């Protein structure tokens with residue numbers, strides 16, 4: 001039996017509703033709900049917005065406004081690996097900008113983009129809580145400190161042969 005696109009969309013709506021409903025009693029539930037959806041489903045799809053709005057009794061415009069305001073929320077499917085480079089002050093002071101430029105060159109994408117083969121999404125982040133060990137990066141959620149361009153190549157080599 002095959003699963004068609006409509007089935008997948010319905011499954012996603014069900015999962016989004018489930019995630020939102022489980023958290024709607026939280027104080028300020030929208031942000032935690034969006035994080036949970038992104039963690040579970042990879043991104044916040046435009047079709048998720050009315051479902052979340054319905055569960056929280058908000059307007060779709062309100063939910064959309066929050067999704068688009070925060071850089072943390074991805075609105076399209078990301079790559080199989082996500083590389084996040086810290087561009088906040090402490091990391092900038094020890095070479096984060098050069099590291100970011102190196103990553104953009106090596107991957108051929110800008111921040112917020114995914115390589116054409118779907119392998120890697122490059123994201124910027126403003127502090128990973130690892131300021132004493134900058135430049136800091138995260139590869140699929142795993143934190144790395146004092147990352148030089150050579151070390152970044154090595155880390156990427158593990159996920160992008």
Ligand code: FES
Pocket residue numbers: 086087088089090091092126127128129130131132134136
């Ligand atoms: S400034 Fe980069 S981890 Fe805090």
